[in-house]
Each structure stands twice: as structure tokens, then as C-alpha cells.
Amino acid sequence: MSSKQGEPKVYKAEYIWMDGAEPTQKLRCKTKIIPIGQEPPNWGFDGSSTNQATGHASDCVLKPVYNCPDPVRGGPHRLVLCEVLLTDLTPHPTNTRAKLLEVAEKYKAHDMWIGIEQEYTFFSGIKPLGWPDNGFPAPQFGYYCGVGADEVYGREIVEEHLDMCIDAGLMIAGINAEVMPAQWEFQIGPCGPVQASDQLWIARWLLYRVAEDYGVSATLAPKPVKGDWNGAGAHTNFSTKAMRESIVACEAAAKALGEEHALHIAEYGAGIEERLTGKHETCSYKQFKYGVSDRGASVRIPWQVAVDGKGYIEDRRPCANMDPYVVTRLITNTVCSRAK
Ligand code: ADP
Ligand code: MN
Numbered sequence: 001m002s003s004k005q006g007e008p009k010v011y012k013a014e015y016i017w018m019d020g021a022e023p024t025q026k027l028r029c030k031t032k033i034i035p036i037g038q039e040p041p042n043w044g045f046d047g048s049s050t051n052q053a054t055g056h057a058s059d060c061v062l063k064p065v066y067n068c069p070d071p072v073r074g075g076p077h078r079l080v081l082c083e084v085l086l087t088d089l090t091p092h093p094t095n096t097r098a099k100l101l102e103v104a105e106k107y108k109a110h111d112m113w114i115g116i117e118q119e120y121t122f123f124s125g126i127k128p129l130g131w132p133d134n135g136f137p138a139p140q141f142g143y144y145c146g147v148g149a150d151e152v153y154g155r156e157i158v159e160e161h162l163d164m165c166i167d168a169g170l171m172i173a174g175i176n177a178e179v180m181p182a183q184w185e186f187q188i189g190p191c192g193p194v195q196a197s198d199q200l201w202i203a204r205w206l207l208y209r210v211a212e213d214y215g216v217s218a219t220l221a222p223k224p225v226k227g228d229w230n231g232a233g234a235h236t237n238f239s240t241k242a243m244r245e246s247i248v249a250c251e252a253a254a255k256a257l258g259e260e261h262a263l264h265i266a267e268y269g270a271g272i273e274e275r276l277t278g279k280h281e282t283c284s285y286k287q288f289k290y291g292v293s294d295r296g297a298s299v300r301i302p303w304q305v306a307v308d309g310k311g312y313i314e315d316r317r318p319c320a321n322m323d324p325y326v327v328t329r330l331i332t333n334t335v336c337s338r339a340k
């Protein structure tokens with residue numbers, strides 16, 4: 001007898017999309033049961049509950065654009081990242097991915113690679129995970145890349161999230177504990193702007209979802225604790241083919257970013273003024289500068305890149321809550337439109 005009898009006939013597809021929340025879009029998700037062998041189809045949702053439509057004409061369309069194994073449910077189940085469309089199947093105004101696609105296509109000959117460092121902070125109720133009920137932890141010093149129960153909080157969640165990103169097939173590059181206790185980082189890339197952005201959104205969803213099982217929330221707030229505590233960024237590393245061949249192109253890219261500083265700052269995440277103060281390893285948002293190894297600069301040329309005479313540069317300005325579709329579009333446009 002065939003063993004087929006016990007095999008599932010359907011799979012669970014978790015549709016994931018960005019809502020219309022302002023000033024920062026959030027993730028939403030819902031599950032569709034699909035016969036095995038069928039691709040996830042377009043689907044609808046109530047846009048009046050996500051700030052994407054009015055109650056009178058509430059339908060919005062979910063168009064699957066990227067899917068991967070669902071490491072939470074396992075088995076044949078899938079995570080399905082979607083773009084939001086209007087009912088005439090044109091991009092919804094909140095659909096920032098569609099705008100990136102145009103720019104990425106226009107400049108594809110430059111072969112842009114992106115690597116994003118996503119910082120985030122765990123919260124338990126109203127305070128960062130592991131922080132005392134009264135007062136504060138010891139001042140920042142031993143937490144960055146720390147080890148031990150007195151230095152890091154939430155490692156079991158971080159490890160589980162890392163495994164899930166790997167199982168989902170994401171290009172996760174690494175993880176580390178950050179400067180503020182309960183703050184962590186993972187890195188996605190390097191890969192193309194659309195790929196890196198899609199994967200970052202899936203990795204964010206997985207982070208929220210894994211932490212949910214621990215009763216912990218993960219926030220991308222750029223300055224989750226006021227005062228003498230580091231904010232949370234999303235340093236965006238990038239290289240064009242020319243940059244990977246010569247440091248002259250790396251410097252030209254840094255200069256290009258300087259010419260559009262105000263435009264980028266305006267789109268690098270709500271609350272950026274609170275984070276880019278000039279303290280805590282940042283350059284003030286009012287100023288633009290770049291330099292080798294300089295973590296007080298807007299844009300850093302990594303030391304190894306200066307030694308090799310080629311490679312990539314790091315835009316340190318984007319906040320943890322940035323939209324990677326927007327940030328990678330701006331970088332690609334600003335740098336490639338000025339490149340020779
Ligand atoms: P930091 O020293 O700033 O903490 P990380 O190691 O956290 O640096 O992140 C550096 C990121 O740079 C890596 O995640 C990787 O994806 C990215 N990266 C490396 N080489 C390139 C490249 N040539 N182009 C774009 N991104 C790159
Ligand atoms: Mn890093």
C-alpha cells in the first residue's frame with residue numbers, strides 16, 4: 001500500500017504585508033489554506049482596518065511577490081510576502097516595493113548589493129527585557145557582544161530567530177548583542193536591493209512571531225530609551241560593481257550621498273532626530289560627513305576597504321524602523337544616477 005494516505009493535501013500560506021500605519025508602516029498577516037501543488041494566488045483583505053481604504057470601498061488586494069518555507073509551522077507550510085494593490089491591480093499608495101522595482105530595474109547594470117544591519121530591542125511590558133523594576137542597569141559598556149546572564153537578555157529568542165531565518169532560506173549574515181542591554185542585531189545580505197528588502201521584512205516578521213511565544217515584544221523604535229543609551233539603527237552597507245573594483249567609486253558614492261543628505265534623512269525612519277544626535281556612535285542629522293573607520297560619521301568606509309582599495313561603504317544614518325524598500329531605492333537612485 002502506498003504511504004501517500006497520511007500525507008497532507010493542503011498547506012498553510014501565511015500572507016504577510018505592510019499596512020498603512022503612519023508614520024511607520026507595520027506588518028500584518030493572515031493564513032490561507034491552499035491545495036498542495038498550487039501557487040499562492042492573489043487574495044483580498046479589509047483595508048479599512050489597516051489605514052489603507054475607507055469602509056465604503058474597503059477591499060485591497062494582496063499580490064504574492066516572494067515566498068519561502070515557514071519555519072514556524074514547518075512541513076509544507078509557506079511564508080508569503082505580498083505587495084498591496086488597489087482593486088484595479090495597480091500599486092496601492094502605501095506600496096513602496098513597487099517604486100523600488102522601477103529604480104532597481106533602471107540601474108540593474110550597476111549590480112547593486114545591499115547588506116542591512118537590523119538593530120532591535122526586546123521589551124517585556126513597558127521596559128526593556130531584563131531591566132530592573134526600579135532604576136536602570138549598569139551604564140553601557142560590557143553589553144556589546146557580551147556573554148553571561150548579567151550582560152545579555154533574551155539570547156534564547158535570538159538563537160531561535162536565527163535558526164528560523166536560516167531554515168526559511170534567508171541570506172542572514174550574522175547576529176550580535178548590542179551596546180544597550182536587551183538590544184540585538186542581525187544582518188541580512190549582501191544581495192540585490194529587492195531581495196535584501198524582501199528578506200528583511202520576512203526576518204522582521206519572524207522576529208516578532210518568535211518573540212510572541214515568549215511573551216516578549218521586539219521594537220524597532222530608533223530611540224527606545226531616552227538618555228545615555230544607544231539608539232537602534234539599520235546601517236545599510238552597499239556596493240556597486242564599480243565600488244567592488246575601486247575605492248575611487250566608493251568615495252564617489254559617499255560624496256553622492258552627501259549631495260542628497262536632506263532627502264535621505266527625511267526618509268530614513270520616523271524619530272531620526274532623536275537618534276542622530278552626534279552622540280552614541282552617530283553623526284548629527286544636521287551634518288553630513290564620511291570617513292575611514294569613523295563611527296561618528298554619517299557614512300563609514302570600513303577599514304578593510306581602505307586597505308584593499310575596493311569594496312563597499314556603510315550608510316549609518318537609517319534608523320531601525322526604516323523601510324528597506326525606501327532606503328535602498330534612495331541609495332540606488334542617488335549613487336547610480338551620479339556614477340559614470
Ligand atoms: P559592523 O562592523 O558595521 O557592525 P556588520 O558585520 O554588522 O558590520 O555588517 C556588515 C554588513 O556588510 C554585512 O552584513 C554584509 O552583508 C555587508 N556587506 C559586506 N560586503 C558587502 C558588499 N560588498 N556590498 C554590500 N554589503 C556588503
Ligand atoms: Mn553590525
Ligand code: MN
Pocket residue numbers: 117119178185
Ligand atoms: Mn550594530
Ligand code: MN
Pocket residue numbers: 117235314
Ligand atoms: Mn554597522
